[in-house]
Amino acid sequence: xxxVLTPRTDSPEAPAAPVDTTSAWSRWAxxxxxxxxxxxxxxxxxxxxxxxVAWTGYLSLTDAEGSVRAESEFIGFQNYLDVLTDTxxxxxxxxxxxxxxxxxxxxxxxxxxAIALLLWRPFRGExxxxxxxxxxxxxxxxxVGMMWRLIFDPNIGMANQLLGWIGIGPQPWLAGQHSxxxxxxxxxxxxxxxxxxxxxLAGLTSLSDEPQEAARIDGASSWxxxxxxxxxxxxxxxxxxxLLRGIDALKTFDIxxxxxxxxxxxxxxxxxxxxxxxxxxxxxxxxxxxxxxxIIFFLIIIGVMWALTYRxxxxxx
Amino acid sequence: xxxxxxxxxFRNSALVVVVFALMAPLLWMIAASFKTNVxxxxxxKAFVFSPxxxxxxxxxxxxxxxxxxxxxxxxxxxxxxxxxxxxxxxxYSMSRFSMKKSALVVLMAxxxxxxxxxxxxxxxxxxxxxxxxxxxxxxxxxxxxxxxIVYIMMGYFDGLPAELxxxxxxxxxxHIGAFRRITLPLSVAGVATAGILSFIFSWNNFMFAxxxxxxxxxxxxxxxxxxxxxxxxxWGGLMAAxxxxxxxxxxxxxxxxxxxxxxxxAGATKG
Numbered sequence: 001x002x003x004v005l006t007p008r009t010d011s012p013e014a015p016a017a018p019v020d021t022t023s024a025w026s027r028w029a030x031x032x033x034x035x036x037x038x039x040x041x042x043x044x045x046x047x048x049x050x051x052x053v054a055w056t057g058y059l060s061l062t063d064a065e066g067s068v069r070a071e072s073e074f075i076g077f078q079n080y081l082d083v084l085t086d087t088x089x090x091x092x093x094x095x096x097x098x099x100x101x102x103x104x105x106x107x108x109x110x111x112x113x114a115i116a117l118l119l120w121r122p123f124r125g126e127x128x129x130x131x132x133x134x135x136x137x138x139x140x141x142x143x144v145g146m147m148w149r150l151i152f153d154p155n156i157g158m159a160n161q162l163l164g165w166i167g168i169g170p171q172p173w174l175a176g177q178h179s180x181x182x183x184x185x186x187x188x189x190x191x192x193x194x195x196x197x198x199x200x201l202a203g204l205t206s207l208s209d210e211p212q213e214a215a216r217i218d219g220a221s222s223w224x225x226x227x228x229x230x231x232x233x234x235x236x237x238x239x240x241x242x243l244l245r246g247i248d249a250l251k252t253f254d255i256x257x258x259x260x261x262x263x264x265x266x267x268x269x270x271x272x273x274x275x276x277x278x279x280x281x282x283x284x285x286x287x288x289x290x291x292x293x294x295i296i297f298f299l300i301i302i303g304v305m306w307a308l309t310y311r312x313x314x315x316x317x
Numbered sequence: 318x319x320x321x322x323x324x325x326x327f328r329n330s331a332l333v334v335v336v337f338a339l340m341a342p343l344l345w346m347i348a349a350s351f352k353t354n355v356x357x358x359x360x361x362k363a364f365v366f367s368p369x370x371x372x373x374x375x376x377x378x379x380x381x382x383x384x385x386x387x388x389x390x391x392x393x394x395x396x397x398x399x400x401x402x403x404x405x406x407x408x409y410s411m412s413r414f415s416m417k418k419s420a421l422v423v424l425m426a427x428x429x430x431x432x433x434x435x436x437x438x439x440x441x442x443x444x445x446x447x448x449x450x451x452x453x454x455x456x457x458x459x460x461x462x463x464x465x466i467v468y469i470m471m472g473y474f475d476g477l478p479a480e481l482x483x484x485x486x487x488x489x490x491x492h493i494g495a496f497r498r499i500t501l502p503l504s505v506a507g508v509a510t511a512g513i514l515s516f517i518f519s520w521n522n523f524m525f526a527x528x529x530x531x532x533x534x535x536x537x538x539x540x541x542x543x544x545x546x547x548x549x550x551x552w553g554g555l556m557a558a559x560x561x562x563x564x565x566x567x568x569x570x571x572x573x574x575x576x577x578x579x580x581x582x583a584g585a586t587k588g
Contacts, residue, residue, distance in 0.1 A: 030492045034414045041407035041463060042419060048456060049426050052437035059436065068440045115335055118328050121320065125332075130578075131571060132336040135343060138570040138577065140521040142538040143559035146545075147346040150552055156358050158345060194339070195581065202582040240585050251430050254523045254538075277432045282528055287436055294433040301428055 053298075060291035065284075072288065079292040089268065089276060090293065094300075096181060096264075097272040101249040104188045108245055109238065111189070112196025117226070119197070120204050133194045141191065145258025148187045149174060174259050180269040187255050192248070196241045203237030204230070243308050250301055253278065273297045347564075350557040357552045372557035380554070382561055385540040392451065392526075392536055393519035396458035397512055400466050403459075405508060408470030409496060413479070420471060426464040431524050434460060439528060449531025457525040462515035469514065469583045473507030474500070506576070513573050514580035520566050537562040 029036055060079055064072035083090050119129060136144070151158045152173035160170040173183045211233065215225045231238075256270045263279045264271025271279070277297060280290030320328070349357055351368040376382045411420045434457070442453045477500060485495040501508075523538040530536060541562060544555035570577050 026491060026493070033492050033496075034410050034416075037406035037410035038416065038419060041403040041423065041467065044403055044459065044463060045423055045426065048438075049429065049434065049460060050422070052434045053429060055437040055440075056433045068443050118331055118335070123325075123328070129332055129336055130574070132339045134570055134574060134577065135567050136339055137581070138517055138521075138566055139343070139563045140523075140538055140559075140566065142521075142523045142541055143346075143563045146541060146555055146559045147342055149550075150349060150357075150556060151342060151345060156360065156552075158363065161360055161363065190339070190342070198578055199582050199585040202578075202585050237585055244585075247428055253431075257523070257527075258541075274430055274432060277430070278435075278524070281432060281436050281439075287440075290432070291436060294430060294436070297430055298433060301430070305428060 056291045056294055059287050060295050062288050064287040064291075065289075067285070068287075075288075079288050080296075083289060083292045083296065089271070092268070093271050093273050093276040096270065097250060097274070097297075097300075100181065100185060100188075100252065100272055101246060103182075103185050104192070104249050105242060105246055107185075107189045108193045108196045109242060111193045112200055112241065113238075115193070115197045116200035116204055119201055133197055136191045137194045137198075139191070141254035142258045144191055145187065145255040148183075148190075148255075149259050152183055177267050177269050180260060180265055184256055184259055184270050187259070188249065188252060191255070192245060196245060199241040199244070200234065200237060203234050207233055239308060243305065246304060246308065247301065250274075250304070273300075343563075343567075346556050347560050349552065350560045352553055354551065354553045372553040373561075375551075375554045376557045376561055380540070380543055380558070382537075382540065382558065385535055385537050386561070388451075388530075388534055389520055389536040389538075392454050392458055392534075393516050395451075395455045396462050396519045397515040399455070400459050400462035400515055401508065401512055404463050404466035404511070405470055405501075405504075406496075408467045409474050409500065411467070412471045412474035420467070423464050423467045426460060427468070431460070435525065435528050442529070448529055449534060451534050453529050454526060454534055454536075457529055458519045458522055460525075461518050461522060465515055465518060466511040469511040469580055470504070470507055472583050473504055473510075477503060509573070510576040510580040510583070513569070513576050517566055517570065517577070 059072075061074060061076060062072040063075050063078075064070070115133075119126070119133075150156075154160060154170055154172050154175050157173070159173060163169070163171065172179050174180050207230070211229050212225060215229045220228070251274050252272065253274050256264060256272065256275050257278075260270045262283055264275045268276075273293060274297070277290050277293045280286045280293060284290075350372055351370070352362070352366050353369050353371060356362045356366045407423070410416060411423075438453070438457065439448065442448045447453050481499055481503070482492075482495040485499045486492065490498060521538065522536075526534075526536040526539045530539060537558075541555070541558050544551045544558055
């Protein structure tokens, strides 16, 4: 920052301003610092994010497929018509996406809340519990998928061995046509409940003790205190947790691909919208249709987000 | 008030269950990485086996993992550094000038499905013959890192009182000087938080590298699939590979636990 230290010599008509010791460039930079600071990041976002999303929108109106150098034709909304009437792959994928997100969110929030309440007040050994909470969360999702693949292997996995000890027969887990999706949900819940715990714990720690204390003096039971004091005060944080986890759950890809491979398995049993769009793009090179799926998927995400933030504002009042 | 004894007994046993449920699978993975494939298939040797380093030999020597570790480190380091250079000043501007709409645009990147970027990127960069190179891979990881850093740093700058900068202005510093000499040194913890989180997310990222990396630039999460064949899986090698990918990032996270937690929960309590 040598400019700051350079004595100003270029304007003799302002000798009364010894504070202003800046060069012309530095003055310009200071006046325009708002955009100077923001512009590089905004340019990155515009060129590498907004432009591709716009292009995805354009591709969804063409019949682009095959090589990336191939010619494509503008076909209007034909892809949208095809996709929205596709009850073979598209609608089942929508249903699986909704089901997956709904189920994992429910369990992650309920379990997350329970664990956060357990951890709320200080206790001995807290440090070690926090370590256990953090580790699944930072583990590489693909590796987590592989880890569970071994545990859930129908022949050599620990899961069936444990069931055997309590007298239950072996289950197909990830290999079963109907059990694969619930098993992947379980893996997602294992990995991401800790995230909800951390967020809710941060919320709980920031609450003041007085409403709790007042309710206790008024003779409220611990359930009543939770239901009518803690939960309403914590609600904005709960919504943030749902919002952050919900967006990621809708877009789940890594553990589904790691456990079931391309197309969500041979019967597409775990094929969500994200997995479907990925397969259309990079296994079938059907860029036009995949762009259509992506635009619809994107609209669904925006819709869910909008609904949740709307609700959050309503609760803030 | 001290919790009652029955509650403490209940809480402690519940926490033991939670810790066991979270840790056991990870320990199982690490244990399996020290077993030979024969031992993995033998359920009688689930807990008692003679540990072997053979899987790690396979992973580090035959499967070329040292190179993939290098690739992962370089991509995560470069994407994080570049995102910090772009993101920290941008977050400062957006925080101080309340640029709500610009902030929203950057944060939208957290919402957009990654595949919808990959398709146009693949189009453009394969025509430029850049797919498979480090440049595209690093840029794609910035798509995750930059919004994350802007999000965390905006919250951090919002929490720093503007009075400190005003005092610096009175003392003769320029606005940019005040940012460099006052605000930035006070934000070291925030920058560390953002940088660590960005590194973890980039290290763990799978989908971008799956499409955009080539044989020379393959990162660890993609390299794991080398152990999954069409006919059979080399379970021992796979678990060793999974451990090699996960253990470093878990150890880093333990050392900087405070930052990781504050980054993951950033913005959660603003209401």
